[in-house]
Amino acid sequence: MKLSPPVACLFMATLITACQSSEKSETSKAAFQLITLDPGHFHAALVQKSMYEGVDSVVHVYAPDGPDLQLHLDKIQGYNTRPDNPTHWKEEVYKGADFFDKMIAGKKGNVVVMAGNNRLKTDYIQKTVDAGFNVLADKPMVINASNFDKLKESFTTAEKKNVLLYDIMTERYEISTMLQRAFSQQLDVFGTLEKGTPGNPAVTKESVHHFYKNVSGSILTRPAWFMDVAQQGEGIVDVTTHLVDLVQWECFPEQAIDYQKDISLTSARRWTTDMSLSQFKAITKQNTFPDYLKKDVVKDSILRVYSNGEINYQLRGIHAKVSVTWAYKAPEGAGDTHYSIMRGTKANLIIRQGAAQQYKPTLYIESVAGNKTLEASLKAALPKIQQEFPGVDIKKIATGWEVVIPEKYKEGHEAHFGRVAQKYFDYLKAGKLPAWEVPNMIAKYYTTTQALELAKKSN
Incomplete structure (x- = not known):
């Protein structure tokens, strides 16, 4: 059928109006509109590796122009164009030195995702919450003791403003850790948690990470500032955030921790990872150390990064130890590793992730000496x-029992960001976090920032 020009124009106008109406309708259904603030870390992109029901596909990005921003946009584009289950995000980008003020004034969304340079993160959190935005922040929310009170105030402000401030604790969604927690709550199997000693803690969590890393199928380009502890934070306040969180989450599930009463530091230490200029070039694509890193460069052009740390502390009288180590690159075929033990009066729950486990986290249950009923208790539980x-x-294995985990549960670390984000959106829909989450975030950051202070005095 051929339409006359006036009728064709009317038809096209009606079609355009219908499409616009459909787009408005789709947007109006979205309860949440994301804003990404200065995405200097690849974790910002991983939040968008999946689409979410009730979340607008348009994301407003505010950042200074530069390689950090471009790497973020390239990752989003990669998710949008992948052959399997592509996303359909639309990034609306504002570039400029006044990006933060523009974000606050623009009010283009109601959930701000922060994953990048940590030097100003605590300030950004405080101002963003005060302006009435919800905030989903990558760890760490604070990297020094001097800003701890500012973070505490931000949680108080969030409650007054009726918004939710939450950090991205991906490790709670790692299946071997989830099962370690689950088995620890089976009293006939685990018994009760030992008290431990500083030399033999009841709970130990150790993780090894690598600067040279493969993410989403390509070698990760890290910003140069990632190696500056004044901007990224020392290892003792960065990755240990996850480990301290897991100690609280597993030992005292869904219980509020009072940082002033329940936490006592025993000792803390920090040490450096040394990196040559050629190694630095390989992961940053920069030919020289920037001026802000020269304070950490020693003779022969070796960059020393305080990326390693260990904390010994007591949580409600339970002795715990957490430690993080950063090597430059993993051995061939290996990757980041995790070791964890919870010592019970009847059994120990141990996660190992070494060569014997093909670098895949594996949970073992080993009987405490004298316990002859573990097998029957396990079968009952x-x-x-x-x-x-x-x-x-x-x-059954020679040393006890191995927990056999179906492949469907073995998601990669990248998938856990979607799990956290979905949980956060569920909390937003409910209008509140669980009662224990805020005090436990405060307790966690008190532990890490005070440990840094103690470690500096011990050096």
Whole structure:
């Protein structure tokens, strides 16, 4: 059928109006509109590796122009164009030195994602919450003790403004850790948590990370400032955030921690990872050390980064130790590793992730000396575990039992960002966080920032 010009024009106008109306309708259904603030870390992109129901596909990005921003946009574009399950994000970008003020004034969304340079993050959190935005922040929210009170005030402000401030704790979604927590709550299997000693803690968590890293199929380009502890934060306040969080989350599940009463530091230490200029070039694509790093460069052009740390402390009288180590590059075929033990009166729950486990986290249950009923207790408890984790099983090995985890549960670290984001959106829909989350975030950052202070005095 051929339309006359006037009729064709009317038809096209009607079609355009209908499309615009459809787009408005889709947007109006979205309860949440994301804003990304200065995405200097690849974690900002990982939040958008999936689409979410009720979240607008248009994301407003505010950042200074530069390589950090471009790397972020390239990753989003990669998710949008991947052959399997592509996303359909639309990035609306503002570039400029006044990016933060523009974001606050523009009010183009209601959820601000922060994952980047940590030097000003605590200030950004405080001002963003005060302006009435919800904030989903990558760890760490604070990197020094001098800003701890500012973070505390931000949680108080968030409650007054009826917005939610939350950090991205991906490790709670790692299946071996989830199962370690689940088995620790089976009293006939685990017993009760030992008190431990400084030399033999009840809970130990150790992680090894690498500067040279493969993410989403390519070698990660790290910003030069990632190696500056004044901007990224020392290792003892960075990755240890996850480990301290897991100690609280596993030992005292869904219980509020009072940092003033429940936490006592025993000792803390920090040490450097040394990096040559050629190694620095490989991960940053920069030919020289920037001026702000020269304070950390020693003879023969070796950059010394305080990326390693260890904390010994007591949590409600339970002795715990957490430590993080950064090597430059993993051995061939290896990757980041995690070791964790929870010592119970009847059994120990141990996660190992070394060569013997093909660098995949594996949970073991080992009997405490004198406990001859563990096998029967495990078989009795397994149906309870399987109610929450169908398909999980155990198998006898020389040292005890290995927990057999179906492949469907073995998501990669990148997928956990979507899990955290979805949980956060669920909290936003409910209008509140669980009662224990805020005091436990405060307790966590008190532990890490005070440990840094102690470690500096000990050096």
